[in-house]
Amino acid sequence: MSLPPPIPLAEAQERLLSQVEPLGAEEVPAAEAVGRYLAADVSARRTQPAADLSAMDGYAMRLDDLAGPWRVVGRSAAGHPYSRSLAQGEAVRISTGALVPAGAGAILLQEEAEREGDTLRLMVGGEPSPRHIRRAGFDFRQGDALIRRGLQVGPAQLALAISGGHASISVGRLPTVAVLDSGDELSADPASCAPHQIPASNGAMLATMAKPYARTVRRIGPVADDLEAMLAALGEAEGADVLVTSGGASVGDHDLVRPALERWGATIDFWRVAMKPGKPVMVARRGPQWVLGLPGNPVSSYVTAFLFLLPLLRGLAGSGQPLPARIETRLEGALPAVGERQEFVRAWFSGQTVRPVNEQDSSALGALSAANALIDRRAGAPAAISGGLVSCFLLDCSRIA
Numbered sequence: 001m002s003l004p005p006p007i008p009l010a011e012a013q014e015r016l017l018s019q020v021e022p023l024g025a026e027e028v029p030a031a032e033a034v035g036r037y038l039a040a041d042v043s044a045r046r047t048q049p050a051a052d053l054s055a056m057d058g059y060a061m062r063l064d065d066l067a068g069p070w071r072v073v074g075r076s077a078a079g080h081p082y083s084r085s086l087a088q089g090e091a092v093r094i095s096t097g098a099l100v101p102a103g104a105g106a107i108l109l110q111e112e113a114e115r116e117g118d119t120l121r122l123m124v125g126g127e128p129s130p131r132h133i134r135r136a137g138f139d140f141r142q143g144d145a146l147i148r149r150g151l152q153v154g155p156a157q158l159a160l161a162i163s164g165g166h167a168s169i170s171v172g173r174l175p176t177v178a179v180l181d182s183g184d185e186l187s188a189d190p191a192s193c194a195p196h197q198i199p200a201s202n203g204a205m206l207a208t209m210a211k212p213y214a215r216t217v218r219r220i221g222p223v224a225d226d227l228e229a230m231l232a233a234l235g236e237a238e239g240a241d242v243l244v245t246s247g248g249a250s251v252g253d254h255d256l257v258r259p260a261l262e263r264w265g266a267t268i269d270f271w272r273v274a275m276k277p278g279k280p281v282m283v284a285r286r287g288p289q290w291v292l293g294l295p296g297n298p299v300s301s302y303v304t305a306f307l308f309l310l311p312l313l314r315g316l317a318g319s320g321q322p323l324p325a326r327i328e329t330r331l332e333g334a335l336p337a338v339g340e341r342q343e344f345v346r347a348w349f350s351g352q353t354v355r356p357v358n359e360q361d362s363s364a365l366g367a368l369s370a371a372n373a374l375i376d377r378r379a380g381a382p383a384a385i386s387g388g389l390v391s392c393f394l395l396d397c398s399r400i401a
Helices: 009-017 155-163 202-213 227-236 257-264 298-316 365-369
Strands: 025-029 058-061 070-076 090-094 106-109 113-116 119-122 145-147 168-172 176-182 216-223 242-246 267-271 282-286 289-294 326-331 342-349 353-356 373-377 389-394
Touching: 009 267, 009 282, 009 298, 058 070, 145 155, 176 202, 176 227, 202 216, 202 242, 202 298, 216 227, 227 257, 242 298, 257 267, 257 282, 257 289, 289 298, 298 342, 298 365, 342 389, 353 373
Parallel strands: 070 090, 176 216, 176 242, 242 289, 326 353
Antiparallel strands: 025 168, 058 090, 058 106, 070 119, 113 119, 267 282, 282 289, 326 389, 342 353, 342 373, 373 389
């Protein structure tokens, strides 16, 4: 069998994502939009704050009446404004967030005030100031753009949208996902596993990775290394927006994913990527359905899912920046020169430096579990010395640019 040459990772990701179109939009209650991607710009339907508010606890007085003394004529509290306009020589007790009374233009801080009954005086060094007033519209004004299409809604964006007058938000539809793992060596029961078997952990891992970006995730398998069994399993994935397989995507006698996909009617876009771990990655289409064939080794499956499956799901869900975010940090320890394939070194990021974990075998789940970062090393890169800068991805699968 003549094998296609592996293609560079950046080219493979570009070929994948250049074909991705968001699945459409739906309007959901604002609180249900967290974690979703905006399908349209969010603009302010109101001004925030809608009127001048006090930024501090103290007293409000006229801007042309800053020397005192003053007579305290009332109170303005948050949600309970003072109803009259201030006259010369008058002041109002005011709390943080309260409406500044009509006619007032300065706030005297509580700790700079001296009060006896209704008589208010300046303490030595005290100074009423307009800087303690949050002016109407200082945060945003009606019609202002608040959040751009394609951004992910987090707690801060949720609060901003609600403050802007939105009870519901238009977000991208989430894809449905089917996860299929295959291999005669896989046991569905991790508590009852013969010496020639291994627990089927990849399906659970991939389904968990996909869950934040999917409407539903369905697991299929484990499926035996048999072409008819594989075709039957593929039939169970009918209707899923994305089918991701684990195992069987290489070139061994029992690697049946590619021939099964071709019999099923899928068209292979590309197969084999110049990366380590994870070279036997496959991307295919069957009508509108996406198919990702990932390696069976668990670390390879995880890394390729991080770099292909999650960006695909984010793109379908409407993300404007589906690829994971990079950071640059200092290397703790040394790394050898890189060969012909781009390498992803499992590592621990301390917040200051990144240190490779001891075991880099593509089957070592203990080492993967001990890692929270991938060091990205370009093909042909020279040896890296301790203290040098390296590019990394943080392995929080919900993190985006």
